[in-house]
Amino acid sequence: xxxxxxxxxxxxxxxxxxxxxxxxxxxxxxxxxxxxxxxxxxxxxxxxxxxxxxxxxxxxxxxxxxxxxxxxxxxxxxxxxxxxxxxxxxxxxxxxxxxxxxxxxxxxxxxxxxxxxxxxxxxxxxxxxxxxxxxxxxxxxxxxxxxxxxxxxxxxxxxxxxxxxxxxxxxxxxxxxxxxxxxxxxxxxxxxxxxxxxxxxxxxxxxxxxxxxxxxxxxxxxxxxxxxxxxxxxxxxxxxxxxxxxxxxxxxxxxxxxxxxxxxxxxxxxxxxxxxxxxxxxxxxxxxxxxxxxxxxxxxxxxxxxxxxxxxxxxxxxxxxxxxxxxxxxxxxxxxxxxxxx
Amino acid sequence: xxxxxxxxxxxxxxxxxxxxxxxxxxxxxxxxxxxxxxxxxxxxxxxxxxxxxxxxxxxxxxxxxxxxxxxxxxxxxxxxxxxxxxxxxxxxxxxxxxxxxxxxxxxxxxxxxxxxxxxxxxxxxxxxxxxxxxxxxxxxxxxxxxxxxxxxxxxxxxxxxxxxxxxxxxxxxxxxxxxxxxxxxxxxxxxxxxxxxxxxxxxxxxxxxxxxxxxxxxxxxxxxxxxxxxxxxxxxxxxxxxxxxxxxxxxxxxxxxxxxxxxxxxxxxxxxxxxxxxxxxxxxxxxxxxxxxxxxxxxxxxxxxxxxxxxxxxxxxxxxxxxxxxxxxxxxxxxxxxxxxx
DNA sequence: ACCGATATTGACAGCGCTACCAAGCGATTG
DNA sequence: CAATCGCTTGGTAGCGCTGTCAATATCGGT
Numbered sequence: 001x002x003x004x005x006x007x008x009x010x011x012x013x014x015x016x017x018x019x020x021x022x023x024x025x026x027x028x029x030x031x032x033x034x035x036x037x038x039x040x041x042x043x044x045x046x047x048x049x050x051x052x053x054x055x056x057x058x059x060x061x062x063x064x065x066x067x068x069x070x071x072x073x074x075x076x077x078x079x080x081x082x083x084x085x086x087x088x089x090x091x092x093x094x095x096x097x098x099x100x101x102x103x104x105x106x107x108x109x110x111x112x113x114x115x116x117x118x119x120x121x122x123x124x125x126x127x128x129x130x131x132x133x134x135x136x137x138x139x140x141x142x143x144x145x146x147x148x149x150x151x152x153x154x155x156x157x158x159x160x161x162x163x164x165x166x167x168x169x170x171x172x173x174x175x176x177x178x179x180x181x182x183x184x185x186x187x188x189x190x191x192x193x194x195x196x197x198x199x200x201x202x203x204x205x206x207x208x209x210x211x212x213x214x215x216x217x218x219x220x221x222x223x224x225x226x227x228x229x230x231x232x233x234x235x236x237x238x239x240x241x242x243x244x245x246x247x248x249x250x251x252x253x254x255x256x257x258x259x260x261x262x263x264x265x266x267x268x269x270x271x272x273x274x275x276x277x278x279x280x281x282x283x284x285x286x287x288x289x290x291x292x293x294x295x296x297x298x299x300x301x302x303x304x305x306x307x308x309x310x311x312x313x314x315x316x317x318x319x320x321x322x323x324x325x326x327x328x329x330x331x332x333x334x335x336x337x338x339x340x341x342x
Numbered sequence: 343x344x345x346x347x348x349x350x351x352x353x354x355x356x357x358x359x360x361x362x363x364x365x366x367x368x369x370x371x372x373x374x375x376x377x378x379x380x381x382x383x384x385x386x387x388x389x390x391x392x393x394x395x396x397x398x399x400x401x402x403x404x405x406x407x408x409x410x411x412x413x414x415x416x417x418x419x420x421x422x423x424x425x426x427x428x429x430x431x432x433x434x435x436x437x438x439x440x441x442x443x444x445x446x447x448x449x450x451x452x453x454x455x456x457x458x459x460x461x462x463x464x465x466x467x468x469x470x471x472x473x474x475x476x477x478x479x480x481x482x483x484x485x486x487x488x489x490x491x492x493x494x495x496x497x498x499x500x501x502x503x504x505x506x507x508x509x510x511x512x513x514x515x516x517x518x519x520x521x522x523x524x525x526x527x528x529x530x531x532x533x534x535x536x537x538x539x540x541x542x543x544x545x546x547x548x549x550x551x552x553x554x555x556x557x558x559x560x561x562x563x564x565x566x567x568x569x570x571x572x573x574x575x576x577x578x579x580x581x582x583x584x585x586x587x588x589x590x591x592x593x594x595x596x597x598x599x600x601x602x603x604x605x606x607x608x609x610x611x612x613x614x615x616x617x618x619x620x621x622x623x624x625x626x627x628x629x630x631x632x633x634x635x636x637x638x639x640x641x642x643x644x645x646x647x648x649x650x651x652x653x654x655x656x657x658x659x660x661x662x663x664x665x666x667x668x669x670x671x672x673x674x675x676x677x678x679x680x681x682x683x684x
Numbered sequence: 685a686c687c688g689a690t691a692t693t694g695a696c697a698g699c700g701c702t703a704c705c706a707a708g709c710g711a712t713t714g
Numbered sequence: 715c716a717a718t719c720g721c722t723t724g725g726t727a728g729c730g731c732t733g734t735c736a737a738t739a740t741c742g743g744t
Contacts, residue, residue: 012700023724028702038722055464055547058699059404063729068401078430088420091447103434103445122397229591230628259628266633286572291608354730365694370732380692402730405699 011052020048029057062124069099070129071119071312076108076196080228081284082254082301083131086153089305090129097313099126106131108196114139121146127312133157133164134197137313148314151308155198156327163306163315165326169198172297172330173205176251176279179295181213181334184341185249186278190213191241191261192223192233192253199253202281206251219244233260234267241268249277249338255284258294262337278337292336300328350437362390373398382433403465412442413469413654414462418450418538422570424596424624424643428495431647432471439470439655446678450538456481463488466597469654475499475506493650493659497540498669505657507668514672515547516641518593518621521637523555523675526683527591527619530557531582533603534565534595535574541595544623548593554585561586565611570595575602591619591680597626600636604679620679634678642666642670 017027022041029036030045037045037317048054062068075083087103094101102120106113114136120128121142128143128150135143143161145152150162155169174185180188190206192199203223210216222240226232233256240250258280265272272278272292280287283298307328311321359369364383371378372387379387390396404410415432417425429445436443444462456478458572462470463484469491475498477485485492485503492504497511522530533547534541543566552558564582568574575598582592594600600622604614612618614634622629625640649670653663 010700013702014700024700025702025725026723029723032702036722041723055461057405057700058465059401059410060729061702063399063402063405063731064700064702066703066729077434079426081426084421084423084426088447091420095447100444105430105437119397123400152484185429230633231631256628261630263631263633285600289571289573289576289602289605291605352730355732356730366730367732368693368694371693374732378692383692399730402699403732405701406730406732408699408733 004216011054013054013056016045016048016052016054019052020044032270068126070101070102070123070125071129071309072104072125074104074106074113074116074120074128074130076106076113076131078105081202082282082299086303086305086308088232089302089307090309091305092302093309093313095308099313099316101131106325108194110134110136110139114142117142124148126316127151129153129308129312132197133160149312151311153304155201156325160325163308163311163321163326165304165311165328167299167330169201170208172281172299173202173251173253174209175205175330175332176281176297177206177209179334180249180277180279180338181209181215183277183338185338186215187217187244187247187249189238189244189247189250190221190223190253191236191250191257192221192226192232193199193226193236193257195225202253206249208304217244220247228256230256230263233257234264235260237261237264244312247276248341249273251279251281253281255280255282255287255294255296258296258337259286259290262290262292262294262329273337273339274342276342278338279332283333287333287335295335295338296333298331300330301333304328345652353396355396355398358387358390358394358396358631361394362386366575396423409466410468411436412444412465412467413441413471413651414444414446414467416448416455416458416462416470416472418448418473420447423626424641428647428650431644431649432651433647434644435648435655437652441655441658450536452476454477456484460485466490468658469493471495471650471654474539475502490570491654493653495646495650497543498667502667505650505653505663505666505668507646507653507670509641509670509672511543512547512550514623514641515544515593515595516551517547517672517674518598518639519548519551519625521676522591522593522619522621522680523551523557525619526681528557529559529586529589529591530562531563531586531589531592532563532595533575533578533582533599534563535568535570535578535599537565537567544595559586562589572598572599572602572605573598574607577602579606589618590683591615591621594620594622597622597624597629597636597638599629600638600679601632604632604634604636613679615679616684619681619683621674625675629675629677637677637680638675640673640675642672647669 013027014024017024027045030042034042077083104116117139125148127148129150131154133152133155136236152160152164153166155166157166192203222236250261256276260280261278262272265276270276278294280294280296287294287296314321355369356366359366369387372384376384418583419425428621431494446458459481471493473496475494494502494506495508497508498506519530592603594603600620603620607614607618614620620636622636622638625638629636629638655665
């Protein structure tokens with residue numbers, strides 16, 4: 001004989017229903033679609049649930065309904081400040097909603113990403129937020145067959161899997177270089193670390209801008225696969241100076257590198273911007289309060305995360321966003337470090 | 343008559359079992375406790391599962407077993423670099439294990455924390471990692487009755503709910519001040535933002551050290567409830583200078599404030615450390631590469647997260663750590679910004 | 685060859701909830 | 715006044731897996 005698995009004192013939906021004097025299924029409906037109940041029963045179930053302190057069992061719900069209320073988020077890094085802002089936006093948008101977040105770290109590997117994707121999609125998530133537009137062919141195929149809203153974040157491009165929100169890294173970098181050119185700088189170096197697809201597109205934007213201005217020179221480019229850091233910014237900047245001592249400006253693919261370059265300038269007693277202009281990318285908080293203040297390209301990361309989560313929710317609620325691809329743009333923030341060449 | 347909810351093509355445990363020629367329950371055991379099977383059946387189930395691409399249904403597992411394989415993590419902030427490192431440690435430790443992470447943001451509110459705790463514990467988590475030792479009385483009561491490993495992180499103190507890993511913020515701050523005193527500084531200011539309990543204890547450490555040296559002066563202390571930032575570091579430092587123009591050093595409760603103070607010094611053409619010594623807290627990466635390099639108190643955040651997760655796993659696997667309270671310590675990193683007073 | 689002990693395996697029911705269908709009910713309509 | 719309609723409510727079964735216990739296979743010792 002099998003056991004009687006009794007769980008004494010646990011409040012189940014049945015208890016709530018009994019107290020409210022309705023059937024369990026009616027109580028169930030109260031939590032999923034309150035409008036379907038008559039006002040009287042709705043009030044009775046509500047007060048019964050509150051009185052008993054009922055908390056639904058999500059596992060049972062997921063099993064019976066064949067779907068979860070979890071939104072998966074795949075990002076390449078937990079350390080990068082950029083993703084902290086995106087995450088904050090996502091969490092804020094989902095706060096108070098029925099949905100929870102399952103976060104996974106791909107560590108900048110699309111194979112890792114594919115593995116996590118398979119694992120995750122098997123659990124029938126309510127939605128998915130995934131970083132970038134470079135997934136493996138298999139990942140692509142899997143996502144196209146899956147039946148849940150998917151938002152690709154961080155950049156925009158052709159052929160979204162479902163929805164997309166971000167900006168053009170190519171254009172943003174190009175605009176940063178255009179700014180430096182307009183300020184009178186000519187020998188503009190490029191510093192890049194962890195050359196992920198988005199950083200690569202920034203390099204493309206740099207190359208396009210420099211080529212258009214007939215100023216392109218491969219010796220001005222220093223990149224590495226090493227993860228970014230302030231210290232690395234100093235090192236790369238030193239490398240760049242060794243390769244091209246005559247540079248008058250440097251564009252860094254992120255603000256950490258820019259800060260590192262600034263410190264390296266200080267160590268070399270190089271005046272910024274008089275002897276060396278610096279422009280970063282992302283406009284992290286400290287850029288506005290360094291000495292000198294550092295120019296950067298502002299990207300709307302918090303809004304990106306927030307909107308991505310909202311797009312998922314809206315789709316789930318049947319109010320699909322009119323525009324599946326959202327370009328949040330960017331803006332070049334001009335500060336002291338790239339003041340006009342005198 | 344009720345429906346036949348057929349799900350065609352879905353691979354369930356039963357399919358795997360049939361292909362392997364064993365009963366479903368044996369297949370189930372393969373995934374939970376492979377050693378219990380004979381080598382032959384183990385191999386058969388394994389190859390059957392691989393051939394069919396079986397992925398277990400976690401909702402069904404959770405419902406049947408009355409517990410989940412989710413470890414909850416409650417942290418007060420997603421933006422703070424400190425927690426990014428802790429999280430990375432946790433994710434790394436749990437990577438490849440059967441456990442997944444449910445992350446929640448308390449926003450430095452213990453009431454919010456209590457709400458999240460109730461919500462979360464109702465889902466029977468496998469374990470819980472929670473920040474700090476200051477929870478509401480109700481939270482405490484709830485956690486004591488719940489039957490899962492709990493690790494309090496970020497600090498150590500008396501009376502752990504279950505396990506604990508961190509360090510003494512009081513001692514760490516006191517050691518930082520002792521270092522400045524040893525270097526010959528006397529009028530040492532204190533800069534504090536977002537005075538959460540741990541920051542408060544750093545202030546206590548500062549006060550203790552200064553009082554012991556008979557140098558305590560309340561005018562040397564500037565604090566605010568505003569969240570920390572580099573910009574705020576500059577502002578607070580300016581406030582401090584206005585209140586106490588004769589200070590010769592400043593201890594900042596975190597590195598962002600220290601960096602902000604450094605920039606403010608540069609703006610005022612104050613030489614660091616000749617006219618003003620600076621010591622931060624946490625030893626973020628950039629402290630080692632600023633100009634001048636900034637002294638700080640190194641805390642082992644990654645290890646803290648990693649060990650906390652490992653303590654949870656070990657407990658779940660029956661190998662409970664010998665020592666429930668782990669003090670990871672700290673170290674004062676002496677750099678240029680607090681060089682000996684000449 | 686027999687016994688009990690140990691290692692494997694299987695049968696059964698049920699975890700708590702929701703999908704599906706059907707029924708009840710009062711209101712509306714020709 | 716009967717037929718019809720829309721709204722609300724309930725009954726039944728089952729989602730996929732695992733806890734409990736029983737049954738069987740294996741083994742060493744006497």
